[in-house]
Amino acid sequence: MAEWAASVPTDGSVELPPDPRTMEAIGRNHSFETALADLVDNSVDADATHVLIRFVRDQGRLCSLYVVDNGHGIGPERIDEAMTVGGRRAYGEADLGWFGLGLKAASFSQANQLTLLSRAKEAPAVGRRWRIDDAKTRFLCDTVPESFAEHELEQDRGLPDTGSGTIVRWDQVGGFPATDNESHVERFVSQKVVDASNHLGLVFHRIIESGRVTIVFDVQDARSTSPSSPIEVESINPFDYHRTGATGFPKDLKAAGDRSLTFRCHIWPPRSTARQFKLGGRPADHQGMYFYRRDRLLQPGGWEGVHAPHPKLQLARVEVEIDRDAEALLRMNPEKSRVQVRPEFSHACESARAEDGTSFSDYFAQAVRVYEAGNKRRKTRKPMIRPGRGFSPGLRDTIDAEIEALGADPVDIRWRDFDDDRFFDIDRTEQTIWLNKRYRKMLLGDRHAGLNDLPLLKTMIYLLMEDVFQGDYLGSRDKDNIELWKSLLTTAVRAERR
Structure with a gap:
């Protein structure tokens, strides 16, 4: 031997x-x-x-x-x-x-x-x-x-x-x-x-x-x-929602044992298009643990073996504070962009409970239920024709995420010269909402003109007019509504010029 x-x-x-x-x-x-x-x-x-x-x-x-x-x-x-x-x-x-x-x-x-x-x-x-x-x-x-x-x-x-x-x-x-x-x-x-x-x-x-x-x-x-x-540089808080996605959340789950480790579990409201939810990519890519050390975010998301990533968990995000106790359970890379957890970290997650007894398994199940309920509500919305040229990319992305698309050519919104002072007109043949160029400079103020300028104004007109581009012909009620809206908005923009 x-x-x-x-x-x-x-x-x-x-x-x-x-x-x-x-x-x-x-x-x-x-x-x-x-x-x-x-x-x-x-x-x-x-x-x-x-x-x-x-x-x-x-x-x-x-x-x-x-x-x-x-x-x-x-x-x-x-x-x-x-x-x-x-x-x-x-x-x-x-x-x-x-x-x-x-x-x-x-x-x-x-x-x-x-x-x-x-x-x-x-x-x-x-x-x-x-x-x-x-x-x-x-x-x-x-x-x-x-x-x-x-x-x-x-x-x-x-x-x-x-x-x-x-x-x-x-x-x-x-x-x-x-x-x-x-x-x-x-x-x-x-x-x-x-x-x-x-x-x-x-x-x-x-x-x-x-x-x-x-x-x-x-x-x-x-x-x-x-x-x-x-x-x-503006703050982008990945937990900054106006209302929680589920009653009782965020909820603190505390690990059992000698080490102090708390998981603050959040559930985002479904169908959010907020910048702090999307984080520049697909929301499903940002589910998981958010590790902080001394108020500095080290890792935005990832379940670290606690659960497999899943599209139905995209509303679930967890804040984890790395203090002296937590440092023994994980380590960060030199670039301070990722953490590596030790086996003890998974054990801590398994033992973690809220005061009402909620475990990580309960939390995951609740996050899935909120996601599924949000998807059901979305399916009851009326489909819309997509906005096309002249609308901001952000609006197009939001409508893609929120509303089913109708199978029709997109509706464009453009500026051109008019022979009179009407504020806008519609062209169903060209699938275009035309805006009177004489008002453009006044509405822009000191901002520069561009293809996607005045996004708020254009979005409101799109929401008002989108359904008149549906179908093969306009009924008498649609025609009357169009003339009414033209009259009201033209009066309003004239008043704006004074």
Whole structure:
């Protein structure tokens, strides 16, 4: 029988510094959105009240990205620690950081150059720069002259002055388009801002709602002093419904045992088209557990083995707070975008009960009943002809989700010149509602005209007129109603012009 040793003996040690090529590997699981979230974590930990994320263009090309905050900053004695790969400072009870990799991993996942400029109160400005190409052969971090760091930190970027703050700058960003075509760059930036705003608004929704931090995006031309108008990140709370989907919910289920673990179980109302329910995708993809650590959302959905995903469970969402006790049952990935649960977590779910005895099985059954009842009510609605050109995509999506479609060509709504002052007319042959262009500028105010402009007005007229496009001919009652509506709305829009 082979002998087995309970421990492995050693007779010395050797220092094995990391291969510089490891710089290329860290942060590979980050997306652009999760990388920005990691940088915002640092700003929140620094007690920043405002964070600016700025795209910088030079001669039409995107060249840099800045993340600027007005937090407490980093002093000369800590700047090297902050830029050390794997450097793990002492984190406070409320801090969002954990691994010591956030700044570097997030930045190197997106850019070849990372510059950190910072100033603590009553301390000189300091700066460091990492370049991945240099780090392939050596672990030498460049120092940035104090004068340059001071100049960058002194610039007015619209943040409240606290006497301290930090700038994270990315250069040679891999995902930026290699073109100076203005329309292409603008489309790219617009989409990036939308995607990143949605992600940050979801991840930090509690922190934004509490007023702790304001996050904005803008675009700056390197040869101009005037940036674009700022776009503020809005909170997207995945539990923000006006009424619960089931009486008695949300309901707290508490796990049995020594560890304190509570599952706050929600049931959304059926057929919701709210942004915070759809979360930019199919609602069925967002059912499950929402894990929070210190008010920061780590994972939006997923049942983690407690139940298989199912379309009929799309109304079920559960808030889980990761505190000291819960940390023993799961762990988060370095990107802070997913959690991995241990077997004990499933046991905790099985034992969890509400005060009235409700278990997870009861909760799932109730969520399914609410979903099925909502679907039955939907089937009693009268089918409608779909809206076509001129209507906002959001309206078309909502009607697709809520109402059965009639098998007819979509109804368009368009602007054209009229010979008189009628507000609108209908053309059943062309399946079109025509609006009188003479009123368009007045109704728009200072907004720009576009194919899908004035969505509220167009939606109301569509709801009023949709059924007159049904059938092969108009009855006398339909014709009389059309003339009545034309008269009333024309009178109203005339009054609006005065």
